[in-house]
Amino acid sequence: MTTLVFALVIALSLVLAWASRRGHAHPSLREYFTASRQFGAVLVFFLSVGETYSIGGLLGFPGGVYARGLPFAVWFVGYLVLSVPVGYLVNPLIWRAAKRLDALTLADLYGGHTRSRGLEILVALCAIGFLIPWGAMQFAGLNVALSGLGLHLPRAGLMGGAGVLAFAYLALSGVRAPAYVSVLKDALLIGAIALVAGAVLMAGFPPGSLARAWPAIPPDGPLLTPHQERYAITTTIFQALGLYMSPLTMAYIFTARSARAIRRAQIPMPLYMAMFPALTLVALAARASAVPLGSPNDAFIASARTLLSPGLLGLAAGAAALAGLVVLAGTCLAIGPLISRNLLPQLPETKQKAYAQGAMVGYLVLSMAAALALPGLIVTLNNLTYLGITQFLPGAIVIGLARPVSPVRLALGLIVGDAVGVSLFLGGFDCAGINAGLIGLVLNAAIVATGLRRTA
Structure with a gap:
């Protein structure tokens, strides 16, 4: 029954496509x-939310709460909340420029605004590499x-x-x-x-x-040290600024x-954001019931497998699969x-278009190979994505204006x-608790600001 319901969900998605x-x-x-720039607010909303609340949120958020507790939940929700006003202000500027x-x-934005072929190539290579x-x-x-x-x-x-x-x-x-x-x-995900x-x-x-299932909090000290607080705050700000700078989001x-x-x-x-308290509850239940997990990221699916009937489990797995498939498809549309x-x-x-579709196939194969070959480095690779894409912000604002x-x-x-940002992060350098990407972003913005006195 589980496999049948899952197959029906996938089949329905293909019918919609x-x-x-x-x-x-x-x-x-x-x-x-x-789409010839024809989408209204409803479709733009579902596309943008699909990228923001992807399979990483569905599986990674309860996994992070399971492993690290309250500090992880505060950081994750914090940067998503702060990103909304950033998108409200910056995204319309980007659309007008496009x-x-x-x-x-x-x-195209960078190359068209500056009429620089070299800059166009650099931006394309950076975008592809960090995606x-x-x-x-x-x-x-x-x-x-x-x-x-259970396949x-x-x-x-x-x-x-x-x-x-x-x-x-x-292809459809x-x-x-x-x-x-x-x-x-989204309907299945919420359900x-x-x-x-x-x-x-x-x-x-x-x-x-x-409540007792939260990971242990030190009884005789603060939840976070001042050093950890600086890192949490600067990381929240940095990722809130960078969330809408992804080439995938730009495509939407x-x-x-x-x-x-x-x-x-x-x-x-x-x-x-209403889904995150529910996912927190699921993560705490997984800890309290000692559900056997291969990794913390298994918390949601393992809980679903334990608590739901086979048919409902197929529905939950189908929702999770669509969350990843939609983002993969959108990323291909940005890469191609x-x-x-x-x-x-x-x-x-x-x-x-034909060459772009060939590039999409290559991207899917390369991403699959990275997931298979470097499973222990996935979190590191995800951090590298944010370190890279957020650096597009200063240029995007200047072009948008x-x-x-x-x-x-x-x-x-x-x-x-x-x-x-990348060298400080990979080198493990301690910058007094300041996020390495934010340091790079400040330097980036300062360099771009000095260039505003020149003509394009």
Whole structure:
């Protein structure tokens, strides 16, 4: 029954992806990647939320609470809450710039605004490089979700099937497919979380047992030392600033019909925070009941397997799988044109979509290989994604404001920001508790600011 319900969820998602082709069976390049900038606030909302609340949130948040307790929950929710006003202010600027420059990618924004081919290539390479660990994260999460079904298949087989499904969405109708599937995914995701949390409440845990399940707090000292507080605060700020700088999010912004639609989509996003108390409850129940886990990230699926009927378990696993598949499909939509349009500009527009689809397949294979080869480094790779994509913020703001700026300063700021943040992080240097990426971002912004005195 579990496998049957799961298969029905996946089949329904493919039906929705096929239905999204109506009237767009042979999409142009702009239709395929940006839906001709026709999406209203509702579809932009579901697309953006699908990226923000991905399989990493569904599995990673309860896993983090399970392993590290209250400090992790405060940080995770904190940066998501702070990111909403950042998106409300910055995303409409980016949309206006994309419309002005007829941009399909993040690299189009930089290259079109400054008329610099070198900067366009640099931005494309940085975006592609820092999105590979993001894809690996989705495959790792999909492996957890699919393994929770009890399917005794090799990890490579499970991930390969997920990759085929993600590409199938794109082959059907481009960005419209993940947009339509996102609506189904979010409905199932909320339902699955509510089902598991409700099952926890009905399980009859002894009074106080869930509260005592928090990871131990030092009895004779503060929850966090001053050093840890600085790191938590600066990391929250840094990731809140960077959440909407992902090339994937940019691709979704470009689909909106207006800046007003983007603002309207941002307003209800905090409502999704309601799922985190429920996921916290699930994580505490997993600790209190000593459910055997392969890793903390198994907390949600293991609890679902213990508490839900086989049919409902298939529903929960299907929701988790769609959370990863939608993000994978969207990431491919960001990667493909970066390669076919920005790195291979000599291609005629009639061939760019075909080459982009080939690049998507390559990206899926590379991300899958990273997830298989480096399972113990997935958290590190995810941190590297944020360290890289947040450095696009100074340039995005300047371009969004249509300010003339030196392309050399934009390139130098990006290089310095990435180099400082990544080297400090990988080298394990202690910066008095300050997030290494934030240090790089401040240097990046300072370099870009000095370039504002020059003409583009």
